[in-house]
Amino acid sequence: MHKPVDLGHGISLIDLFDLGVAKRTGTYVFHEEELTIIETSASPSIPHLLKGLEALGLNAADIRNIIVTHIHLDHAGGAGLLLEKCPNARVIVHPRGKRHLADPSRLIQGAKAVYGEKFDELFEPIVPIPEDRLIVKEDGDTLQLSEHRTLTFFDTPGHANHHFSIYDSLSNGIFTGDTVGVFYPQLLEYGVELYLPSTSPNQFDPNVMLHSAKRLEEMKPDRIYFGHFGVSEHPSAVFEQLRYWLPKFVEAGERVMNEQSLASFEEKTKAVTKEFLELVQPYLDERCVPRHADVYQVIHLDLSVCAMGMVDYWQKRFAE
Template structure:
């Protein structure tokens, strides 16, 4: 297991090894009197989170706040299990996500529909959270942690309707979950930065995503803390890439669906995924990234899920 990374401003990043893969999902830990954790990943990641907290000398009794940007299982699936280890903690969630953490049956059914027989290995168990330990945060509401730190919650749909992001004034940074896309730090060793939108089903909305990204930009942050994975200080590069890739993703989705209307949903998804992959591989080849780079394993999985969300969105629009 990699050691937690000190990001400065009293924040550490713990690698949670989602899908047993390094630099896939991470938890952000605030070293305040009221220890606060943003993101938990899925339940199989909780042992990594506990080891990471031990490595930075965090007593689990001191954990007071657990925040999940949204309730997709790779961000919040482990919250119930983590809570069992943190007797003094509460879980903060978007208003539209609260009931699903208290009763995760619909979350489980939705994930099984996407991941099929892989569900147990990826996500099991999903532990319900008692309602008296769940706290909802409305748009613009704040949370004071410690004497000098305030977190502000921003409702930021686009990836999901039950998504908020967290602005930290102390670091002038935003924890964007999946709304500002996915960062692939595996490519940094090639001198390449890649930020792609996350268009997974079934609440992807490109207009809402654009609006949320514009909202991030108006805050002029110095740092973006991604759910997948890590921190970027090159905020203008992030915005530029999202403005390039998001409309391209949507256009590819429409092109495939319009060209191949008689295909099944699964066949359309595969066709969209393949076309997205070809575009991104062409981009990376121009940056001298070899075709056997490890990042392609993650990209293929991400693009399959992105393609599902694109086809789902487009077919809803057509209906």
């Protein structure tokens, strides 16, 4: 395991090695009287989370709040399993996510549609969470962690309808889950900051995503804490890149959907993935990122899931 990273402001980041990949998904730990974490990733990541807590000198039994930005399994799939180790914790979730954590059957069905036969290896076991341990936070609700730190929850759909972002008063930072995209810190060694939109199925909506991003931008945060992965201290670049890439992704999706020769969802998804890569690859080539760089494995995976969401979005639009 990698040692947890001290991000300052009483926050640490534990690498959860989601999909077996470093710097993919992480848990943020608030070192407060009311020990609180944001994101759990999927169940196979829970051993990494527990080891990370141990490295920080913390005990799972001391956790009071487990917050999930949204209920996609790479963010919240391990919450039920973790909760078994946290007798004093409750799970804080968006109002639209509560019932799916109590009964994850539809979540499982949706993820199997995306990940197929890899599902068990990536996500099992998915443990239902007792309703009395689920707490909902509505738009504008707060959680006081200490006299110096208050978290405020904001409804931020676009990536998913069950998504909130969390503003932290102490760091003047926002935990955005997937609302404003994915950060690839692996590229920093090449001097490149890349933030790509996350358009995964099946509630993606570009206009709603931009509206949520604008709302967060207007808070003038000093930093953005991403679900994937890590913290950016250049929020203006984050919002600029979302506005740059998202229309290009949407146009690429529409172009492919108008191609009559592509009949099946799979064919369309493959074609959109290729279009996305043809947008991103020259951008990285110009910045001297070698094509054999490890980050491409993650980018390819992300773009294929983004393509599924884009095809789903346009199919719904064309059916209206």
